Amino acid sequence: MELVITSSTKTLQYWKQRPYLNEETKHLLSDVDVLIVPDEDLREFKTPLFPSNMMEIYDLLKEHFNVEAAINDKDYHELSLNSKKHRFGIYAVTLVVAPLFVTVLGNYISDKLKHEDPTDEIELEIILDNNSDHSKSIKYQGTAEDFKKVVDKVIELSKEKDEHRTDTAKSASTVHKKS
Amino acid sequence: MNIEQILRNPHLLYTKSHDNKAIFDYFVAKIKRHVERDEELLANSTAILQSIFKIQVDYTKVFELFSVQKYYSAWCLLERIEIAIKGVLWHYNFIEDEYYVLFIKEYVKKLQGLYPYKVFGSSEYIKKETRCSICDSIITLRNRCPHKKGELYMGEMCTYIITKSEMIGMSIVDEPFNKYSVMGVTKDEDDPYKYQNIDFLLSVIDHPFNQWNTESYKIFEPHSKFSVPRNEPCPCGSKLKYKKCCLPKPGVEMDHTQFIMKQPTMKTRGMKPTKVQKVTN
Numbered sequence: 001m002e003l004v005i006t007s008s009t010k011t012l013q014y015w016k017q018r019p020y021l022n023e024e025t026k027h028l029l030s031d032v033d034v035l036i037v038p039d040e041d042l043r044e045f046k047t048p049l050f051p052s053n054m055m056e057i058y059d060l061l062k063e064h065f066n067v068e069a070a071i072n073d074k075d076y077h078e079l080s081l082n083s084k085k086h087r088f089g090i091y092a093v094t095l096v097v098a099p100l101f102v103t104v105l106g107n108y109i110s111d112k113l114k115h116e117d118p119t120d121e122i123e124l125e126i127i128l129d130n131n132s133d134h135s136k137s138i139k140y141q142g143t144a145e146d147f148k149k150v151v152d153k154v155i156e157l158s159k160e161k162d163e164h165r166t167d168t169a170k171s172a173s174t175v176h177k178k179s
Numbered sequence: 180m181n182i183e184q185i186l187r188n189p190h191l192l193y194t195k196s197h198d199n200k201a202i203f204d205y206f207v208a209k210i211k212r213h214v215e216r217d218e219e220l221l222a223n224s225t226a227i228l229q230s231i232f233k234i235q236v237d238y239t240k241v242f243e244l245f246s247v248q249k250y251y252s253a254w255c256l257l258e259r260i261e262i263a264i265k266g267v268l269w270h271y272n273f274i275e276d277e278y279y280v281l282f283i284k285e286y287v288k289k290l291q292g293l294y295p296y297k298v299f300g301s302s303e304y305i306k307k308e309t310r311c312s313i314c315d316s317i318i319t320l321r322n323r324c325p326h327k328k329g330e331l332y333m334g335e336m337c338t339y340i341i342t343k344s345e346m347i348g349m350s351i352v353d354e355p356f357n358k359y360s361v362m363g364v365t366k367d368e369d370d371p372y373k374y375q376n377i378d379f380l381l382s383v384i385d386h387p388f389n390q391w392n393t394e395s396y397k398i399f400e401p402h403s404k405f406s407v408p409r410n411e412p413c414p415c416g417s418k419l420k421y422k423k424c425c426l427p428k429p430g431v432e433m434d435h436t437q438f439i440m441k442q443p444t445m446k447t448r449g450m451k452p453t454k455v456q457k458v459t460n
Contacts (some may be wrong), residue, residue: 033299055320056328069320076320078306080344115268116283119247 001142003149004008005157008137012092012129015070020048026102033097034067037090037127039079049079057108064104065097086113086144090122095130095158102126102154106147113144122147128157180205182228186278189235190388223270228353230267231278233336234260238283241290242387242445249367250374254294258289258358266336269329279310279388289393291358293376293436298362310441312336318420376436383438383446390441399430 015037016029022178036058038048048071055078061067068090069076081087088109093101109122122144129135136157140150182205185197192199206229213222237260242254243380264284271456276282309318313332316324318339326337364370376393384391403427405414413424414431425431 048304055318058320071320073319073321076262079303079347081303081308081350082301082356083350084356115265156384 001139001146001149003142003153004137004139005153006137006139008127008135009128009133010092010137011133011135012127014095015092017068020050020072021070022072025070026167029070029127031085032066032068033094034061034065034101035092036061036067036069037092038069038071039090048075049077051089052078054078054089057089057105061101061104062106065101065104069161084117084120086116086120086122088122090125090127091129092129092135095128098126098128099155100153106151109147111145113123118145119143126150126154128154181274182232186228186231186235189239189279189364192235193386193388194240202232203229214333219333223331224337226331226334227267227271230263231271231280234267234280234283235278237263239387242381245377245381248374250294250372250377251361251364251367251370252297254291254361255359257291260287261358265354266329270331275396282388288385289391290377292393293374293380295372295374295376295404296361297353297361299352299358300360300362301350301352301355302346302357302360303348303350305345305347306341306343308341309339309344310342312340355454380438383440383444385446389444392439392441394437394439396435396437397432398434398435399428401430404427 004167007133012032012035015035016026021029034049036054038050039047050069050071053067058067058069086109088105091101091105105124113120113122120143121141123141125140128138130136138150138153138157142149180202182202185191185202191197206225210222210225210229213219213225237256241253241256241260244256246252260283264287265279265281268284271280273281310316311318311324311326313326313335314324318324326332328339329338330337364372380391407414407421409422409426410420413419413421413426415425415433417424
């Protein structure tokens with residue numbers, strides 16, 4: 001199992017302004033909480049690509065969130081790699097919805113793979129956006145059962161950011177009192 | 180025709196007690212009648228039973244293919260059975276595995292484990308255009324027809340058909356999604372592999388629904404069995420020189436599979452009830 005957390009400059013705002021997006025699509029993305037983003041760096045291909053069956057996940061997420069994909073409709077293409085690894089894509093999500101998002105995604109993964117080999121590997125990335133210049137990227141590669149570690153980590157990271165904002169608010173009120 | 184009785188006794192398929200074509204024709208006619216009467220739920224449930232019957236027939240056919248040494252064809256059929264079972268399980272919850280679908284699922288996996296295949300080709304392609312199999316509409320991310328992939332509509336399962344694609348490469352993998360792409364074989368006639376495990380299984384079971392298991396481990400085969408010079412590759416298959424690999428050991432280390440029958444069969448009559456002869460690979 002691999003769970004890699006890194007800082008990233010690829011925030012929600014970054015993905016909403018990609019050069020291959022037309023104005024109509026940019027307008028669709030303006031208020032989303034969850035953005036499904038493509039893989040832009042797949043080998044030599046310049047075309048942004050999504051993993052197989054991403055449409056199914058898009059439909060599921062639409063039932064719970066204000067979700068969109070960072071791609072024009074006519075440019076949406078899936079890459080089918082056909083090895084046994086299950087690829088679930090890349091998501092940029094706001095901190096507010098992140099805990100619910102990973103829970104919904106985790107339930108989907110569990111249900112989707114219930115008839116598969118439990119040792120099958122899954123791969124995905126979640127980008128946590130806290131409305132600043134940086135985001136946190138969580139890359140996971142491991143079994144469906146171990147995905148709960150991702151859920152725990154996202155909830156932990158969401159709370160960390162919340163605590164930081166609370167402390168900042170307290171400092172501000174303290175400053176206000178002193179003056 | 181008592182379909183319930185037929186589906187609950189799939190082992191009779193092996194004895195050719197049924198006219199399979201007549202049963203398939205029965206299902207087709209029944210679905211057609213339900214569709215004409217706009218009875219979608221009944222059409223769908225009949226389609227599921229039809230799929231289950233096909234799974235049972237195909238599973239039996241695997242053993243017919245084994246018996247005429249068409250192992251690669253049997254392998255491809257095992258994969259199609261796997262896919263069909265996924266489709267059935269999506270729509271049907273079994274209480275007691277009354278139609279042996281879960282049994283077949285378990286034993287398809289066991290049979291696949293008996294094959295010597297280690298390396299597969301995995302195709303890579305970009306899906307450029309996808310259409311609905313029910314209404315032929317082009318599917319895009321934000322514009323869809325009302326049909327959902329995997330759901331049944333008047334007895335027909337909705338699938339997404341890739342009508343335009345761009346092949347971009349091929350990978351060599353050990354765990355493929357498409358199992359038919361075995362490296363080194365494309366048809367039974369040019370198959371270079373050996374299938375001792377499957378041949379042995381056929382020699383101890385009476386029919387496809389006998390229950391069995393396997394245990395795999397390493398054993399030492401006596402050096403006297405091999406006439407391999409010391410500086411040649413070791414017979415164990417490690418590619419190391421014999422003198423650096425198994426020659427210093429008590430014997431040549433070989434993979435070994437033991438078959439364990441849950442109940443004795445006619446073919447194992449007289450042998451110990453739980454273990455049968457061993458197969459060294």
